[in-house]
Amino acid sequence: MSRPGAVLEVDRNSPPTLFHFGEGVRLERLPLGSRILYPPDPLEPIAHPERAIRRALAHPLDDDPLKDLLRPGMKLTIAFDDLSLPLPPMAQPDVRQLVMEEVVELAAEAGVEDIHLIVATGLHRRMTEDEIRHIVGDRIFTTFWPDCLYNHDAEDEGENVRIGQTSDGHEVTLNRRAAESDLVVYVNLTLVPMDGGHKSMATGLASYRGIRAHHNVETLLGSRSYMHPPDSQLHHSCIQQGRLIEDHVRVFHIETSVNNHAFPTVANFMQKRETDWTPADQATYLALKQLSDFAPRDLKRTIFHSMKAPYGLTGVNAGQVDQVHERTLDVVRKQMTVEVDGQTDIVTMGLPYLGPYNVNSILNPVLVVCLGLGYLFNLYRGRPVVREGGVVIMTHPCRYEFDSVHHPSYIDFYDEVLADTTDPGQIESKYERRFAEDDWYRQLFRKSHAYHGVHPFYAWYWAAHALDHVGDVIVVGGEREVVHRLGFKAATTLADAFEMAEQTVGRYPSVSHLRTPPLLLADVR
């Protein structure tokens, strides 16, 4: 049995606490009485993944066995989540590969010849050949690439069809191949409760016209949090679109989940509570600290991004979307949930080198905000861990650094938009359209490996709820000019940050530290 998540209080005997700091780590002393939120230990993985997958396909939830849905002459499309998750990427074989090999085998046995596999990138960047190969494995790759295995192209006018409008008046579009298929099999990997369900099809195979229905400031301010779908307008909107899609095309959903075994043996200490560190863990910490303090930036980045996680499969469910997703969420929550008693004045978080939008790339300043105030802040159920008007303290070097191939519109977003305003509502009304329709971004999105022109806006909207909720944000160790551009306060040390925070929340504040990654979901009572 793995240990459940825990909230430990800092006392005189507590060792210093691990903070991620971009491509580096720090040990910090938190004030006595601070609480540290630890995620549960990795759940015991399913012993025989292939067997579990076969079972799920043969005994789906509220649906016929996949085998019975396959017939010769049919048009079959397999759509799957891109490499934005899990984080870090999964060591091979990726569970999506195992699932897809099974699906393809069943299709072949049933005499299906017209099979396309589509990476459901939505408005994410096109995955590279290597990245796709990493997800699907060699066998599928060599069989289908490139004519029948490719990235969704949300900006290809001819290859996206409008399939209708929701009762709220939102447009729904779908990848043409999927829309015209007799059956779409969606292969998902759910890392956090935001992923999967109706959102898979409604964003992964959609276009800007469809996605903007829920990727906007109003919806995200109404999603408290978007990591808990029942309280998330984002998800209500996706469900509406998803239902329309299911009315239009037959979809068979396969969802998988993995445990939080996020770090390979070399970085095992990151996985553990500091009190559990062995001398070997201490030594690897020190070695990594040395490396991250002194190694050139590019080298560090290469080393960190080459880390692949030894996740174990914790769930695989197939069939109708709602039932499937319910089961998936149960396991994901079990893996992530930490029960927390009440809010605190301050929440601290150490931001790592990686978020969902910079696999094999740079966590630029806009993505730092997205990761800290978007993802980590929203990993709650009930109420945020930090109280309204409280302070979030994040540690990250926050350099003026961008990947010009993956994030060209992020550069302009930072330099043009944030120079003007950091208010999500203003940003949306004043600038979104201009970026979304920029011809060059569109070109790079379609032909190179750039995120869609509008994507930095979404990254910023992700943080809208947090920006609305907190009184102040302080970044420790960040480049001052950058931190100010983001609209935050800059501190050199954690101690300075606490002192600055007291001006907002008063003396002797209560403090929670999110000891993450691995990710945790705070169930705040």
Add this chain to the structure above:
Amino acid sequence: MLALQYVRSLPRYALVRATGGRAGVATGDFSLLHLGDVQEPEPPNGSWRRVLPSLAGICGSDTAAITGHASLYLDPLTSYPFVPGHEVVGILAGDGARVVVEPALGCEVRGLSPLCARCVEGRPGLCQRVDEGDLAVGLQTGYCCSTGGGWGEVLIAHESQLHEVPPALSDEAAVLIEPFACSVHAALRGAAGAEDVVVVQGTGTIGLLTLAAIKLFCPPRRLIAVAKHPFQRQQALRLGADQVIRPDEVFQRIRFATEARRLDGPNLSLLLGGADLTFECTGTAAGLDDAFRYTRAGGKVVAVGMPGRESVDWGPIWQRELTVMGAYAYGTEATGARTFDMALAAAPELGLEQLTGPLFQLSEYRDAIAYAVQAGRRSTAKVAFDLRGLRL
């Protein structure tokens, strides 16, 4: 009289150039510039007046000549030895009136009649008879051995060269009227349209003044300045730039402003689309190369900053069908107004004195030249000599 004099020596010129033209070397043992007691210039006839300079600016063209970077093209258009200094505010000997000097030495100044074709057009800066008349060869006061220049106690000026300075204008502002007139002329030559995106590349004195002139005389839809140093950024915004960008981000930012596409080559990027009109005020190969690649096909590049023998890529000029035009000096503009009068009328609103300083004595010329070469980095635009103490 006390003056700084520039003595011609091709070997020395080659030598200071070869050492990289660092200011310390250029004003050291091999200096082309000498401080000394110099013969006062003689007025050729009654149309000439003696002017006692108060402030005299150090222009980029001056430092280029001193550090060996000026174009040798200018050599036969210059008479030696000369007293430099063509950005001059001073007083008239006798009545003490405050004046600025319009330095171009065209037919009228030279006593030539009839005027050459360019002078008839009101462009004495382009005079075709600069080797004739009452003066030795020379394009401008400050590059002619007959007139003296601003870096000496006394110069002589033809009455057509004199413009009275309104009381509202301090000496520190008035010393910038000559470069400002150049900028006004450049702005009018570029003639930005109201819907244009215009870039001013380089924000030294000329760049800043060109920004101001564009904003005043032909304001475009968007005016972008390329600036290196904080002082330049701040002044560029004050003088009318809508946006200030760094030299290393021109392709990123101008692409965005013009909704162009960008392609990255092995050395430099290029834009498909780009700025409608660019004022190149650095006069450097790097500045020109960038300008030719971010100005849209069919667009215009106005060379305002003085270039020398620069190695630039002509590929984009050819393929993009660019119009590249020089903008030199001033005269009488299409409206019939003299550029200097336009500059004098507009100047009081601009707070030009913020661009001037520090001031040096003639005897401190080594420091002055070194300072001028690094003006932007040292948070100033115009370094000048202060000669007011010499007449006490």
